[in-house]
Amino acid sequence: MAGSGGPLSRSGLRGREVELEELQALIASVARTGSGGLALIQGEPGIGKTTLLAEAVSMAGAAGFSVGFGKADELHHIVPLSSLAACVLHGDQPLLSGDALVDLARNHDQRIWLVERLAEAIEARAGSVPVLIGLDDLQWADPLSRFALQQLPTRLRTSPVLWMLAGRPEPASAAEEVVAAATGNLPTVTVSVGPLSGAAIDQLTIDTLGAAVDERVRDLLGGAGGNPFLAVEMLAGLRTARASDEPVPPGLVVGVRARLKSLQPGTLRFLQMGAVLGRNFGFRDAAALSGQPTATSLAALEEAVGAGLLDDDGDHLVFRHDLLRQAVYVDIPPSARKALHREAAHHLVAAGHQPVDAVPHILRGALPGDEEAVALLRRAADDILPVTPGLAADLMTRALELVPSARPLRFAVGEQTILCLTRAGRNREALSTGDRLLAGRPPLEEFSRLQAALGGTLWNMDLAGELRRRAETALAVGGAAPEIGARLAALRALALSREDDLVVARAAGETALRAATAIGDRDAHVLALSGLGEIAQNAGENAVALERFAALSAIDSAFLPEEIVAHLHMDDFAAGKRLLLQAANDAGAMRQAMTLWAQGQHDLGLGRLDDADADFVTMERLEDEVQVPVQQVNGRVIRSRIALLRGDREAAREHLAAARERLAVKPNPGNTAAVLFLEAVHAEADGDIALAADKIRQVQQKGPFMRWRLLRDWVDCAIRMALRRGEHELAEDLAAQAGAHAERNPAVPTATGIAAQALGLVTRDPAMLGHSVELLRTSPRPLARAAASADLGQALLAAGRKHEAVAALTHARDTFAESGAHAAAGRVQRDLDGAGDGSRRAATTQRPVQGWGALTASEQKVARLIAQGHTNRLAADLLVVSPHTINTHLTSVFRKLSINSRVQLANLVMTLPDS
Known part of the structure; x- marks a missing residue:
């Protein structure tokens, strides 16, 4: 040093x-x-x-x-x-x-x-x-x-x-x-790290000067304020001054500026160019900026290294300490610094560097009206958008500031700025930027482009009505380029997917798709298919939704999660599993949180409650990390439902509270209906059947498509609430929508089975409930099968057919228990006890809080694999889950076992009996 x-x-x-x-x-x-x-x-x-x-x-x-x-x-x-x-x-x-x-x-x-x-x-x-x-x-x-x-x-x-x-x-x-x-x-x-003590400074002096510290030196070093770098620089200057019998100047001048003053003018210029380029810089770049021949720059480099200012690592030159670079940099007049940074940016790009390498100099040196700087910022933002969207948005915001409002370029830069801000999740800022640009009365083509760019912003903000209004206005005024017109038409169809008249929405989507296909615009094609997929899903047309989302993911793999969920709605869990594996192994996989959402739906559908809960925990964490909350309300609703099935009322209430908090941030119709339904479930669990039925009625009023979308797998639960309250008309309405859904999806066993179950509950018909159980035998959803068997068992008990009832109830109890739905299994066991059946009981006791017994079945599998030396990735591949989910399970394992390393886990697992 x-x-x-x-x-x-x-x-x-x-x-x-x-x-x-x-x-x-x-x-x-x-x-x-x-x-x-x-x-x-x-x-x-x-x-x-x-x-x-x-x-x-x-x-x-x-x-x-x-x-x-x-x-x-x-x-x-x-x-x-x-x-x-x-x-x-x-x-x-x-x-x-x-x-x-x-x-x-x-x-x-x-x-x-x-x-x-x-x-x-x-x-x-x-x-x-x-x-x-x-x-x-x-x-x-x-x-x-x-x-x-x-x-x-x-x-x-x-x-x-x-x-x-x-x-x-x-x-x-x-x-x-x-x-x-x-x-x-x-x-x-x-x-x-604070200032050095006086004793440490004294020892530094002995290290450097080889002599005890006298008062004159101690007074001089007091100016270093205990800073070891400054003290060492001063001592180095003292040593040099002693060797040459020169007077000792005060303060930092001893260590740095005295050396700079003694350098040749060419060396100082070379150092100044290096200081502009950064602490690390290239020899050729500094030489080119200083405008000196290579031989002169080489001599400057040798002098700078000899003076202890630079190091040469073979690839770059490096200032030995940033304080040395700052000492050189601050001696450059501010106006000259700005010009040099701008010149440095130009040189770096001309020399073949990437635009992003020139950006720091652009940010320090560009002035309004500098169109070359604007072009560099745009290129750099485009390069880094996939990995650092927030930074890309910052660069584009700066680019927009550099374009004078009178120049047409401002609207093109503004469009890119809106897209970057939206990608970064800064939707309000994007909308504000767009509205400021629109207030500048752009030409019709630019007006349409800006409105199209704001489409994703408005969709993310759940402003479907405003999206429709703007798209229709832009289409009505005309003047849009063909591809922009196609995008606006597709955005209009996407907005219509949130309204009641889905026939009109579908027609608009088909028209938009034809236009996108004819023009060949990829963005318009993606938007049109996305809108048609949403419309089909909201209409309950599962096969059509799958067709649309499969076509969409073939164009853009970012939509693979939507295709996976569409397969699950068709009861095709084999295809869902295959696509989940594809997503896990795809080097270009996008939207990790949405992939976890699809994984959670897959595991929930198969009755893997532990895995599903871990999936949704991980999904929420990933959404928080990238600050793009999409499914957090629905995730918490499902986790609360899972907790109730397990019998963890405290966790269920915590998830309900979290869902309400997140609803306040994203209060769209779907989220509102989901939370209302969850509140109904909790009201029933608390014994307030009147409130539960009232909440279900409110869900029914939130829109015709939201009703069945939310209740298609849990409509039996809603019907039971209505019947317990004596609300037969409400129960019949729910059963009718389940029947309509089955008619639209005759090839989906879960849809047809649940429709029969709903009708059997309303009519109290054991035969229809038995038919429901038969239809659901081919459904891959064990929780749906268990619920139907439980309903059949209760109806058979009421009809005095005890032997048949016990068989149905036992099957329901065991299926619930195998999925970890111990509270549901316990309720069925009480029905068995009431029937006087004292046969084998399912394990319905609650797990302990700590120790190996506290681990879920999935956590135990993960623990054993990790203890065997598997990495998260290998364990994920073996269990067919995401590595992120493995990490969530592992976190829970370590907490429950009170350990903090894989070594400790391996030692603990070695003491356990094989299983």
Whole structure:
């Protein structure tokens, strides 16, 4: 750390013994326990964070850790994953090859997918050796690396992976986000590095000058304020001044500016160009910007390295410390800095760099009206949109600011800005931006383009009525390009899918599809098929919906979850499973949260309540991570229903409260009906049948398609509530809609069976209920089969046919119990007890809270696989679930077993009897 050479190899560690001990203890803990940990080293510039981090990394390496280490850069923080890439590509044994990382970047189109692949690579390495990943200058980490750092430590907490991060306290957002995400999930240590003590400064002086500290030197060093970098620079200057018998100037000038002043003009110019380019920069780039011949620049480089200002790592030149770069940078007049940044951007693009590499300079140097800068920002935003949509939206917002309002280019830039903001989930901002542009009275073609761009925004905001109004207005005024007209027509059909007259909606969708096909516009084609799929689903036409969503996913794999759910509505769980496997193995898989939604529907339909609950937990977490809540209301409604089936009333009430909270954010008709239905179920469980029936009636009033869509699998529950209240007309209405749904879907056993069950309940006809049970024998849904058998058993008991009743009730009880619906099984058991049947009872007792017995069947399977050494990915493949769901199960396993590492899990499982 010496300014110009000398025996300072350990000077940066003087006075840091306590901090080092704390970090060493965490290193030892991770190695000993086999579980994860995170350390954040914080302090002001030059306070010794980098030296402390480097020493801790060295200690971990000596302790047998596989080490990856990188450093974020202030002017390279736009490039997605650039900060974390340095950690996984460098080190004793890189976690990923450069080609593998490029392959990830080429194939992925969502942040969650990429983070999971990184997690798999790190987890695989940690299976044989503890891993340390260190990142310096966290405050400058790029957004995608920050996103990954918020997810990975918790995702890998059960593996021996230690994260060591260093950064400044300001800006604090990056560090706060990472630490907040890790806190409570794995051991987390924050090491605040403060000024050195006077004794440590004295020892630094002896290290450098080889002599005791006199009062004159001590007074001079007081200006360093305990900052080791400044102190070492001052001491280096003192040593140089003593050797040349020069007077000693005060303060920082001793360490930095005196050296800058002594440089040749060409060297200073070369350093200034380097400072503009960043702490790391290319020799050719700096030479080109300084306008000097290569030979002159080479001499400048040699002088800068000799002065202790730059290091040369063979690929890049690096300022030895960012404070050195800042000392050079601040001496450039502000107006010149702006011009140089703009010139740097132009040069980097001309030299073949990616637009995103030039963006930091554009942001610092572009002035309004700079159309080249606007073009670069647009290209960069387009490049990074799939992985960092928030940053892409920021770049486009800046691009829009640079375009004067009088220029036609403003509307094209505005359209792209709206699309980026919408993709980033910033819908209100997108709508506000669009309305400001529309207020500028754009030409008709631009008016139509802007309204089409706002279509996705309005749909995301559940403003279907406003979407229809705007689409119809834009179509009526005319002037749209053919492809824009087709998109507007498709958006209109999509909006109509939320209205009552689905005949009109279907006609509009078919017209839009024909137009999209004739024009050949992919976006219009996707929108038209999406609208027709929604319309068919809302009309209860399962086969038609499947046809539309299959065609849609063939064009855009992002809609694979919709196709999966459509297969499930047809009772085709084999196709659903095949497509779920395809989604899990697809390198370009999109919309991970929606895929988890489809997985949850699959597992719920097959009666795998434990897996379904874990799927929906994971889905909500993924939606929170990308800040795009879509299915959170429905997810909580289903989880509450699952909890009631299991007999966990407390959890069920918690999910109901959460569903209400999320409904306030997204109060569309479907969500409103879902929460009303859940409130009815809870009212019945609480014994308030009047309230339950009233809630069901409200659901019926929320729209003709929402009624059956919500109740198609649970209509029997709603009918029972109505009958218990004596609301026969309501029960008959529910049975009639179940019958209509069966008529539309005669090839779906669940639909026809539930229709017969509904009619049998209303008519109290054991024969019809028996027919329902027969129809449902070919249904893949065990909970539906169990409910029908329970209804048949109760009807047979009422008819005095005890022997037949016991058989039906026993089948219902056992089927409920096998699915984990222990509360439902318990209710059927009470009917059996009432019938005087004392035969075998199903296991309906509630699981303990802690220990192996507290684990669900799915959790036990996951625990055994992980204990055998399987990674999350391998366990997921074996169990045909998502790796995200495996992680959710594993989190629950560790909590219930009070352990925190895979090693502990393996040791515990070894003591268990084979099963």
